Amino acid sequence: MTLGSRTRIQGEPSVTKPLRKAVLPVAGLGTRFLPATKAMAKEMLPVVDKPLIQYAVEEARAAGIEQFCLVTGRGKTAIVEHFDIAFELEATLRQRGKEADLRNLRSWQMEPGAMVTVRQQEPLGLGHAIWCARAFVGDDPFAILLPDDLVLSQTPCTMQLANAYYETGGCVVAVTEVPRDQTNRYGILDIGADDGRLAEVRGLVEKPAPEDAPSNLSIIGRYVLMPQVIQHLSRMERGAGNEVQLTDAMAKMIGTVPFHGLRYEGRRFDCGDKIGFLEAQIAFALKRPDMAEAVKGFLKNYCAEL
Ligand code: G1P
Numbered sequence: 001m002t003l004g005s006r007t008r009i010q011g012e013p014s015v016t017k018p019l020r021k022a023v024l025p026v027a028g029l030g031t032r033f034l035p036a037t038k039a040m041a042k043e044m045l046p047v048v049d050k051p052l053i054q055y056a057v058e059e060a061r062a063a064g065i066e067q068f069c070l071v072t073g074r075g076k077t078a079i080v081e082h083f084d085i086a087f088e089l090e091a092t093l094r095q096r097g098k099e100a101d102l103r104n105l106r107s108w109q110m111e112p113g114a115m116v117t118v119r120q121q122e123p124l125g126l127g128h129a130i131w132c133a134r135a136f137v138g139d140d141p142f143a144i145l146l147p148d149d150l151v152l153s154q155t156p157c158t159m160q161l162a163n164a165y166y167e168t169g170g171c172v173v174a175v176t177e178v179p180r181d182q183t184n185r186y187g188i189l190d191i192g193a194d195d196g197r198l199a200e201v202r203g204l205v206e207k208p209a210p211e212d213a214p215s216n217l218s219i220i221g222r223y224v225l226m227p228q229v230i231q232h233l234s235r236m237e238r239g240a241g242n243e244v245q246l247t248d249a250m251a252k253m254i255g256t257v258p259f260h261g262l263r264y265e266g267r268r269f270d271c272g273d274k275i276g277f278l279e280a281q282i283a284f285a286l287k288r289p290d291m292a293e294a295v296k297g298f299l300k301n302y303c304a305e306l
Contacts, residue, residue, distance in 0.1 A: 016169040019162050019224060020067055021142040022060040025129040026053060027073030027120040028148075032272060041076045043147045045271070047280045048288065052271055053079055056147040058108060063158035065143060068115040069136040071129045080117055083110045124236075125243025131233040139227050141165070144246075146221025150280050152287065153266025157222050160264045164198060165224045170258030171250065174222035175199070176268060183213035187247035189261050190214035201259040206240040206247035217261060220268050225250065226257050 030042025037045075043053040057068065070079060086105070093102045120132045130144065143158055151157040157174055164172045175189060190203030191214075203214055223246075232249035239245035253259060269283065270276035285295045 016166060017141050019063070019141050019143060019165060020065060021069070021137065021140050022065040022067070022158075023069045023071060023130055023133045023136065023142055023144050024053070024056055024060075024147060025071045025120070025126060025144070026076055026079055026147060027071055027123065027129055028272075029073075029123065030272075032274065033277075039075070041079050042272070043076075044078050044082065045277070047150060047271065047277070048284050048291070051082065052147045052150065053082065054108065055150055056145040057083070059151070059156045059158050060143060060145055061108075062156040063143070063162040065158070066111075066114060067136070068110075069133045070115065070117045071120050071132050072117050073120050073123070080115075083115055085109065125239075125241070125245055127233050127239075127244035127246040127249050128236070130246055131230060131236075131244070134230045134234070137227050137230055141224060141226055144221070144223040144225065148270065148272035149221030150269045150271050150284075151220070151222070151264070151266045152269070152280075152283055153264065155265065157220075157264050157266055157268075160266075161222055161224050161262055164260065164262045168198065168258050168260050170260070171201075171226055171229075171253060172224045172260050172262050173201070173219045173250075174264045175217045175219055175261035176263065177216050178218045180210045180213070180216050183208050183210050183216060183218065186218035186220075187245075187250075188213045188215060189217040189219070191217060191261060197263055199261045199263070201254055201261055203254065204247050204251040206245045219247070219261075220264075222264070223250075226253060228253055228257065 026041065026043045028042065030037035033042050033045065044051045047055065072079065090102060090105065116136060118132050118136065120129045145158060161172050161174055178186060184207045186207065188205050188208050189201055192200040192202045205214060229249050232252040233244065236244055237248060239248040269280035271280050282295065285291045
């Protein structure tokens with residue numbers, strides 16, 4: 001018997017609705033990357049040669065997501081443009097015989113109508129951003145991907161979450177252990193039954209001080225949630241940092257739907273942080289057959305100078 005079936009809430013259907021929707025909050029100001037983000041969306045910052053937002057969208061698509069909702073804000077139009085067809089660019093590439101570039105652009109082209117945007121007019125927190133997507137979510141389960149969190153893994157992180165969701169039903173969040181002194185940066189789990197991969201969630205606390213943290217198991221920016229979370233968010237209760245916190249609304253669902261933390265396979269890079277972003281550049285470049293040797297070469301030289 002799997003942990004998921006053991007912890008399934010009685011009366012809950014064991015066959016769950018398919019996961020087809022994802023919400024991607026992209027309204028953040030990106031102040032940690034000023035001046036780069038003064039006139040540019042932080043989600044358009046590239047890791048090697050691909051913007052953060054594209055990694056997130058490709059990861060979601062690999063997990064069977066078909067409908068996307070970007071929660072945007074002022075100054076984020078480049079993100080929407082990025083997923084549109086660029087007729088002039090395509091014509092120029094064709095004219096110049098750059099077929100490979102053209103094929104690459106086409107390979108991740110959005111189906112017409114597959115992506116919608118809603119606006120978060122005020123920065124009232126992650127929970128408020130997700131609530132802004134309430135009409136898109138409707139009565140369906142949905143994934144959330146925070147594009148700042150980049151995961152390098154064999155199986156795309158959202159696919160790992162989707163697989164866990166089909167196993168257990170209910171809510172599943174991707175989790176990783178963090179040093180105790182960093183619990184105040186993340187949503188932290190209080191766990192019950194635990195098989196080393198999936199852990200039953202008994203409680204959730206947003207950014208607790210190390211001495212108050214129930215564990216050092218932290219949520220990364222990947223979630224599969226039940227639509228009921230929207231009702232809890234609509235109360236607009238303020239939490240940590242006086243913001244409407246997604247974690248607090250999720251905590252209200254514990255005991256009403258199955259709820260698990262998944263220790264995903266892979267490495268997560270916090271690209272909202274300069275060091276994490278730099279590390280992601282190196283890690284992703286080292287995975288590229290066309291770049292790995294050159295990158296190793298200059299890294300060795302830098303290391304020799306230390
Ligand atoms: C948000 C969530 C937090 C989660 C984190 C993951 O925090 O509120 O629970 O652990 O993302 O990156 P933020 O990074 O927006 O402060």
